[in-house]
Amino acid sequence: MNLTRLKNRAIARAITRFPQLAGLFIKAGKNGTEERSPDIPWTPVSKPLSECTVALVTTGGIHHRGQEPFDMDDPDGDPSFRVLDSCTPREDLTVTHDYYDHSDADRDINIVYPVERLKELEAAGVIGRVSDVHLGFMGHITGPHVRTLTEWTAPEAAGLLRDAGADVALLVPG
Amino acid sequence: MGLIQRAIELEGIPTIGISIVREYTEEAAPPRSIHLKWPFGHPLGEPFNRDQHHAVLARAFEALYGLIEPGRIVDIPFRWRKETYPEFGETM
Numbered sequence: 001m002n003l004t005r006l007k008n009r010a011i012a013r014a015i016t017r018f019p020q021l022a023g024l025f026i027k028a029g030k031n032g033t034e035e036r037s038p039d040i041p042w043t044p045v046s047k048p049l050s051e052c053t054v055a056l057v058t059t060g061g062i063h064h065r066g067q068e069p070f071d072m073d074d075p076d077g078d079p080s081f082r083v084l085d086s087c088t089p090r091e092d093l094t095v096t097h098d099y100y101d102h103s104d105a106d107r108d109i110n111i112v113y114p115v116e117r118l119k120e121l122e123a124a125g126v127i128g129r130v131s132d133v134h135l136g137f138m139g140h141i142t143g144p145h146v147r148t149l150t151e152w153t154a155p156e157a158a159g160l161l162r163d164a165g166a167d168v169a170l171l172v173p174g
Numbered sequence: 175m176g177l178i179q180r181a182i183e184l185e186g187i188p189t190i191g192i193s194i195v196r197e198y199t200e201e202a203a204p205p206r207s208i209h210l211k212w213p214f215g216h217p218l219g220e221p222f223n224r225d226q227h228h229a230v231l232a233r234a235f236e237a238l239y240g241l242i243e244p245g246r247i248v249d250i251p252f253r254w255r256k257e258t259y260p261e262f263g264e265t266m
Contacts, residue, residue, distance in 0.1 A: 016213045022195070040203050040244035041183040049235055057182065059175040060215070100214040108221035117218070117227045120262065126235075139175055146177070154181035162185050170234060171179045171191035171204070172217050 005072055008098040016101035047167065054121075055131035055166035056084075057157070059139030060105060060112035060174030061097025064088060069096035076143035079153050083160065084134040086115055099140040100174045112174055133164035139174050176202025190238040192217045192230065199247055207247045208237050212254050225259040 015022045045052075061070050063082040071078040084093075093109050095102045105112045118130045135157050141149050161169060176199055179189045183205045193199040193209040194217055210217065210230065219226035229252070237248045 012214070016215055022214065040205055041180050042205050042244045043183050043186050043188045045188045045239055049239070055187075057175075057178060059178070102215050104221045105215055110224075110227055111216050111218045111221055114218050114227055114231065117224070117231055120224075120228070121231065124263070137175075137178060141177075150177050150181065154178045155185070157178065158182040158185035158187065161182060161187055166187055168238065169179075169182045169187050169189045170231075171175050171182075171189060173175050173192065173194055174215055174217075 002073070004075070005098050008072075009101075012099055013101045045168070049127055049168075050125055051128045052167035053129050053131050053165050054118055054127045055161050055164065055169045056113060056115060056118065056134040057137065057161075057169050057171045058084075058113045058135070058174070059137045060100070060102065060172065061095050061138040062093055062109065062113050062136040063096065064092050065094050066092075069094075070138040072096065072098050074145075076145045077141040078138050079141050079145040079149040080137075081153055081157050082136040084113075084115075084136050086119075086130050086132055086134060090116070095174075097138055097140070097174050102174065105174075112172055114170075114172065118170075128167070131161070131164055131166045133160065133166070135161065175199075176204035176207075179204035188238065190234050192234060193247060196247065196249075203245050205244050206237055206241045208234050209247050209249050210252060211249075212252075220255070223259070225262050226257070228262040229257075229259040 067082045121127045179191045183189045191207045193207045196209050
């Protein structure tokens with residue numbers, strides 16, 4: 001592991017332990033504002049939650065062990081995503097993300113990817129069903145990768161969710 | 175995360191996001207969010223605190239159905255490690 005990755009992990013641990021330090025890094029990590037549009041997209045919810053198929057989208061760097069890990073050597077992050085299968089056992093999931101301290105998430109993935117909680121809500125009849133397909137991104141996308149994300153990978157991911165029959169998406173950060 | 179959320183909403187799927195850093199969410203301007211003033215890496219809370227996770231999910235789904243104005247961020251007043259959460263089954 002190179003020095004930059006070690007440094008990023010040390011910062012992530014410090015911020016989790018002392019959240020007041022986060023402000024020092026928030027401004028530095030800001031995306032460019034040129035991507036921001038005054039028009040916020042809006043799709044009204046059209047049916048009751050008890051009839052909705054719910055999909056998760058995590059930016060916590062979660063992926064299956066057999067999938068290619070997110071690229072931690074590119075300082076602008078990795079704008080690609082991984083398709084997550086809700087039937088996979090918890091042991092098959094792992095986290096590749098140096099920009100937050102995921103030691104608690106490594107113990108219980110539900111704090112960043114609450115797929116087991118959604119299954120409980122499905123069993124209780126609160127939601128219709130848990131989507132078979134969820135999506136894993138890594139977040140911490142800056143520089144030229146912001147455009148890759150907004151113009152390519154995020155629309156592609158959205159199309160996959162639509163094709164999978166998702167009625168609602170819950171987005172969870174790292 | 176907000177930029178991904180916008181793309182999904184644009185595809186015709188209603189979205190709700192959990193925000194930990196309010197500044198990021200304000201800047202990316204996703205359609206609907208709840209915000210928790212909790213440490214990074216813990217959007218649903220502490221490991222194995224199932225009732226806490228369900229309380230957050232309940233607030234998220236409430237916001238999904240309750241918000242009618244694009245871009246709103248609902249601040250959830252849960253204090254880190256200082257709350258008692260109802261047992262799952264009583265939260266919804």
